[in-house]
Amino acid sequence: MKFLNPKNIQAIVLILVIAGLLVLALSGYLTPLFNLSLNPLISLQSWLSVRYVSVRDFLTTPGNITELREQNAILESQVTQLQTQLIEMEERLGEAQVCFALLDFGRTNPQYDYIAATVVGREISPFLQYIIIDKGTEDGVLYGMPVVIQQGLVGRVDAVIAGAARIKLITDSTSVVNIYLQSAEIEAQLQGSLTGDLFLDMIPLGEVVKPGDVVLTSGLGGNYPPNIFVGQVLSTQNRENALFQTASVQPIVDFKSINAVLIVKNFEAIDISPLIPEQ
Amino acid sequence: MILIPHIVYAILLLAVFILQTTVFSRITLIAGSPDLILLFLAAWSLNERAKYGWVWTIVTGFLVSAVSAMPFFAPLIAYLGMFIISKTLQRRVWRIPILAMFIVSFLGSLFQGFIYVILLKINSAQVGWGQSLDTVILPSVLMNLIFTLPIFAIVSDIAGRIYPLEEEV
Numbered sequence: 398m399k400f401l402n403p404k405n406i407q408a409i410v411l412i413l414v415i416a417g418l419l420v421l422a423l424s425g426y427l428t429p430l431f432n433l434s435l436n437p438l439i440s441l442q443s444w445l446s447v448r449y450v451s452v453r454d455f456l457t458t459p460g461n462i463t464e465l466r467e468q469n470a471i472l473e474s475q476v477t478q479l480q481t482q483l484i485e486m487e488e489r490l491g492e493a494q495v496c497f498a499l500l501d502f503g504r505t506n507p508q509y510d511y512i513a514a515t516v517v518g519r520e521i522s523p524f525l526q527y528i529i530i531d532k533g534t535e536d537g538v539l540y541g542m543p544v545v546i547q548q549g550l551v552g553r554v555d556a557v558i559a560g561a562a563r564i565k566l567i568t569d570s571t572s573v574v575n576i577y578l579q580s581a582e583i584e585a586q587l588q589g590s591l592t593g594d595l596f597l598d599m600i601p602l603g604e605v606v607k608p609g610d611v612v613l614t615s616g617l618g619g620n621y622p623p624n625i626f627v628g629q630v631l632s633t634q635n636r637e638n639a640l641f642q643t644a645s646v647q648p649i650v651d652f653k654s655i656n657a658v659l660i661v662k663n664f665e666a667i668d669i670s671p672l673i674p675e676q
Numbered sequence: 677m678i679l680i681p682h683i684v685y686a687i688l689l690l691a692v693f694i695l696q697t698t699v700f701s702r703i704t705l706i707a708g709s710p711d712l713i714l715l716f717l718a719a720w721s722l723n724e725r726a727k728y729g730w731v732w733t734i735v736t737g738f739l740v741s742a743v744s745a746m747p748f749f750a751p752l753i754a755y756l757g758m759f760i761i762s763k764t765l766q767r768r769v770w771r772i773p774i775l776a777m778f779i780v781s782f783l784g785s786l787f788q789g790f791i792y793v794i795l796l797k798i799n800s801a802q803v804g805w806g807q808s809l810d811t812v813i814l815p816s817v818l819m820n821l822i823f824t825l826p827i828f829a830i831v832s833d834i835a836g837r838i839y840p841l842e843e844e845v
Contacts, residue, residue, distance in 0.1 A: 518697035523709040523812050524792050527745045571801045592707045592811050
């Protein structure tokens with residue numbers, strides 16, 4: 398009867414109670430009781446957890462700021478590097494576009510040989526419209542050679558040294574180009590001006606010139622090759638008692654943003670000045 | 677050591693010349709643009725310590741005339757005119773050099789503009805007085821006046837640095 402001593406009886410009762418509670422719990426009968434007792438615990442746990450995380454973040458944040466600053470500095474330097482690369486790529490793209498455009502012009506006008514040159518400077522005096530290029534006699538550039546870009550006529554070589562040349566633009570006030578108006582089938586003279594605007598002179602009074610008419614070089618005078626695009630007629634002026642009409646011309650070339658040009662190598666300018674009678 | 681100011685001037689002149697042809701000639705107001713070389717020369721010649729200003733005026737004039745398409749050494753004439761104006765003013769308004777610089781910049785630019793128009797007209801260019809004044813001369817004068825102060829400050833500072841060095845030696 399030693400087995401039924403009070404200690405063993407207590408143990409057996411305890412085991413039976415535990416087993417009973419387990420059976421009740423597993424069978425779901427204790428769920429409402431669990432909910433009732435666990436909800437406050439969970440709330441308390443949640444409250445404590447939030448506070449703990451807040452306190453931990455507060456204590457560990459200074460270290461993170463330093464780390465973040467370092468990361469930020471690294472990222473900023475990477476952004477700067479990428480921006481530099483982007484600018485370089487854009488510059489190269491711009492140069493490539495200019496080269497492709499010049500190449501296109503060369504392909505569409507295969508009868509001429511070209512020397513490609515970069516514009517390195519502009520005339521010092523604002524009264525004159527000249528540019529300076531980085532090719533000279535060493536590269537085969539000679540006085541009087543016509544200069545074009547992909548859009549059309551630019552000017553001609555005015556002075557040349559071994560490594561550079563000065564180009565007189567057709568917008569210069571002393572520049573005169575013999576042109577041909579395609580739709581009206583007439584010839585006239587294109588003149589530059591102080592402000593860089595172009596206008597046509599010597600248009601016969603009876604001829605009808607309309608805005609939009611295409612202006613091409615005629616080749617007369619031997620200074621420029623024929624049929625190079627110059628621009629379009631903007632408007633005509635018909636003054637009283639004038640012997641000829643005049644017209645404003647919108648040049649096809651943006652003379653302020655020329656970066657590279659083509660020099661027509663195999664065109665020899667003809668000097669007809671000895672044939673012009675002296676006045 | 678006497679050569680140091682001249683070497684510095686030559687280097688500065690080249691730098692100014694390159695800046696003028698590559699950058700400042702592209703900065704336009706109507707059809708006018710600033711003449712950095714004229715301003716540099718004016719600031720240098722107004723400096724009391726700078727010697728042989730007339731020699732450098734001639735050298736600068738020849739250099740610009742060689743590069744420019746202007747006829748008959750027009751830049752040389754314009755710069756010599758500006759030099760005479762600056763020397764005249766230097767004796768009369770020497771107490772206020774910045775005022776003298778502004779006056780030289782204004783009168784020198786006007787003189788240069790008129791000389792250029794006269795010489796272009798002689799060269800049978802299509803240039804009218806009214807149009808030249810409205811579109812080139814006055815805008816150029818205004819732009820020169822804008823750049824007068826920084827150029828004067830830079831040149832004065834450089835001159836102040838190189839001339840004491842010469843005196844010490």
